[in-house]
Amino acid sequence: MTEAEVPTWQEQALHICAVRDASMATIKAELPDMSGDKHISRVIGVPRLRLTERDVHITESAVEDLVRQLAAGEVKAKEAALAFLRRAVITNCIYELLPDRALGRAQELDDYLANNGKPIGPLHGLPISVKEHISVSGCENTAGFVGWAGRRKDEDASIVKILLDAGAVLYARTTEPQGLVSNAPFTNLYWDANVTGHGIDRWQSRRKATSLVLLRTLIIALSHVGARLVERQRCCTARDMAQNQRPNKILGGSIRLPAAHCGLYGFKPSSGRLPLMGLEAYCIGSDTIAPSIGPLSPSLGGIKLFMDTVLMSEPWHNDPSLLPVPWASQAAHIHQQEKLPLVVGVMWTDGIVHPAPPIKRALLEVVDKLKSTPDVQVIDWQPFKQNEALEILVSLSLLQKRLYSPDGGRAFMENLALSGEPTLPLPAWTVRDQPGIEALDIKGLWYWTRKRDQFRYSYLKGTARLARRLALD
Secondary structure, three states: OOHHHOOOHHHHHHHHHHHHHHHHHOOOOOOOOOOHHHOOOOOOOHHHHHOOHHHHHHHOOOHHHHHHHHHHOOOOHHHHHHHHHHHHOOOOOEEEEOHHHHHHHHHHHHHHHHHHOOOOOOOOOOEEEEEOOEOOOOOEOOOOOHHHOOOEOOOOOHHHHHHHHOOOEEEEEEOOOHHHOOOOOEOOOOEOOEOOEOOOOOOHHHHHHHHHHHOOOOOEEEEEEEOOOOOOOOOEOOOOOOOOOOOOOOOOOOOHHHHHHHOOEEEOOOOOOOOOOOEOOOOOOOOOOOEEEEEEEOOHHHHHHHHHHHHHOOHHHOOOOOOOOOOOOHHHHHOOOOOOOEEEEEOOOOOOOOOOHHHHHHHHHHHHHHHOOOOEEEEEOOOOOHHHHHHHHHHHHHHHHHHHOOEOOHHHHHHHHOOOOOOOHHHHHHHHHOOOOOEOOHHHHHHHHHHHHHHHHHHHHHHHHHHHHHOOO
16 A cells, blocks of 8 residues: 555544444434534433433333343343434444444344243343443454554453343443543544533543433443552442543543543442453553443442442453452341441541532431441541641652653554544643653663552551551441
């Protein structure tokens, strides 16, 4: 191929958009004219105006209710897949719809239920989506780079295999920011906006999957994040405090930020809990920041069902990097110590930053709920050397920058150069331009990785000592 025949980055991007448009064109759905002066800034109510009453019932059912209806044959898997496909067409967070794949699988599930009188698994017929860098056999993986167009995987990611084996129906893949590294709501491939208002950002690649969940075009979405330097066990954040729209030092946030912005449920398991094999990114192989993967859902039941299903498959038998720890139900966890209550500590303030009134109100609601739960004891958690912690965090911000982009952004820029696409400001700032980022040599990488581990050790040791003194679980 001569230089003149090599497609420009714009041509490659248009090809990807054409694939998306073609996948959506096969779905018959009556949509409003959203062009020019008739542009609608808030589309969250459109599906109820355009879909049938039956489609609205299916797509707005709680996860646990829909799974029950699918297992009983009250709702056909193919009927559910069509309803969610029609509802998804209005969004522009779609990398591509998978109508043929979804409807074919749904028909197989309907036939199985008819012939065997039982569902194929706990997710029988349940529609799901994944971010596009989570491999799906035969589908492209761009990971937010134009130059990755055409890259395909021959098999599904491990997490996708587990969900499909449990009966899920994969019908959509959602878009990503440039290189998976920023908070920007657009790339050189596509643009998207919040369904509650087109001027509202939805945060990172994760904002895109959230649009599907929020618009009830999807009942479980799968998201992948970079973990914090110190992980918090059992971290489930449905309405975490939203960050303002600026370049920030958050690592990941793929689950908690969109959940917070859109009032959804999200769960970020600790690293090593769920399988990551089959995920594509330019920095795969680097373990300076441990990643994690987890679900988004409009109901808490969806989170529980997802985690129970995946861990019930015991994925550690196929992935040596995973911890062999089953999913503990709430009842089992509360009663793990005979005749002793589950003790929960609540830190109302760290003495430095006080929660805003809405956050305090939400915390009060949680505490009241916990206090009304049998076998749960709530006590006040006293701040643990917060002034020292603040000093550590201030210096640690440099550590985060070094480990988040240990090559100084070199690999990121090399992948942009594959197509010649321009660098977008926020991704470039995140991995290359912000103060403190530099390309580390091997000794530098060893040094900062050790700093990371020392910080984790000291933090856990201190909090564990305090927890024992306060009799916290």
